[in-house]
Amino acid sequence: MGVMRSIYYTLLLLMMLASACSGFEQSEKRRIRQCNEKEGKIFRLSGESLFSFAPIERKELEIYPWEVRESLEFPRITKEFFRCHGSQHHPHKVVESENKEIEIYDCNGIDEHGLVMKGGKEYVHTCFLELLNMLQDTFHQRVVITSGHRCPKHDRFINGYGKEKVTSYQIGAAVDFYVEGQEENSYRVIEKVMNFFCRDKKSQFTKKGEDCWRNHEVIITLNPKTTPRNDDNLHPYPYITIELRYDREDKKPIVPTWRQAHYGYKRN
Numbered sequence: 001m002g003v004m005r006s007i008y009y010t011l012l013l014l015m016m017l018a019s020a021c022s023g024f025e026q027s028e029k030r031r032i033r034q035c036n037e038k039e040g041k042i043f044r045l046s047g048e049s050l051f052s053f054a055p056i057e058r059k060e061l062e063i064y065p066w067e068v069r070e071s072l073e074f075p076r077i078t079k080e081f082f083r084c085h086g087s088q089h090h091p092h093k094v095v096e097s098e099n100k101e102i103e104i105y106d107c108n109g110i111d112e113h114g115l116v117m118k119g120g121k122e123y124v125h126t127c128f129l130e131l132l133n134m135l136q137d138t139f140h141q142r143v144v145i146t147s148g149h150r151c152p153k154h155d156r157f158i159n160g161y162g163k164e165k166v167t168s169y170q171i172g173a174a175v176d177f178y179v180e181g182q183e184e185n186s187y188r189v190i191e192k193v194m195n196f197f198c199r200d201k202k203s204q205f206t207k208k209g210e211d212c213w214r215n216h217e218v219i220i221t222l223n224p225k226t227t228p229r230n231d232d233n234l235h236p237y238p239y240i241t242i243e244l245r246y247d248r249e250d251k252k253p254i255v256p257t258w259r260q261a262h263y264g265y266k267r268n
């Protein structure tokens, strides 16, 4: 009899616990639902919200006077356009030097190294950036830079010279380019280039050779279609080369040296 009673009380306790749990669960569910109801937003199936928002007004950004440009048709030319075009995918060349055949290899371009350094930073002559952006704005046509900085390895590779030499390209003081749409009007472009570098009577240009002009600051060369091509300029158009002879900012002549060419740029 005692056993029956204890079973009865145990069952009764279990039933009471179950009903208490279920009551607790119900109240918890209700609390969560109420919370969700307060926070939730209602959307139609189409995704349309039932709440309406005030339309956002678009405000034009103000620009400084020196940022005004005549044309915004093309990306502004920056130092990024001057990076070395070397690539490990270029097969090596065999050239002759002092009656011996030697193999020359290209550099690995931007994976291997950066631009010429000045004051601890990568550097491109400001006059190049100003000039090429001015041409782009004037002609409303894209300036294509085919060759800017060339590390000594790439310069040697694309020109295929046996003996090492130092050039203006290796120290970031030369650029090759053409203006898209003005390929057959290169003299128009050269006129603008000359005006840019001609500041006073002292900086007037003199003609040197068929298509070459120079003043104290630059040498401008027009490379016609028939000119022998290096690998950076494998396109069918005439192109213009500008070589700096004088650094406006540093106020001193530019003379490429072996040391500048080999140690003056950033290695990655």
Ligand SMILES: [Zn+2]
Pocket (backbone or CB within 6 Å): 084, 085, 086, 107, 108, 109, 113, 150, 151, 152, 153, 154
């Ligand atoms: Zn290179």
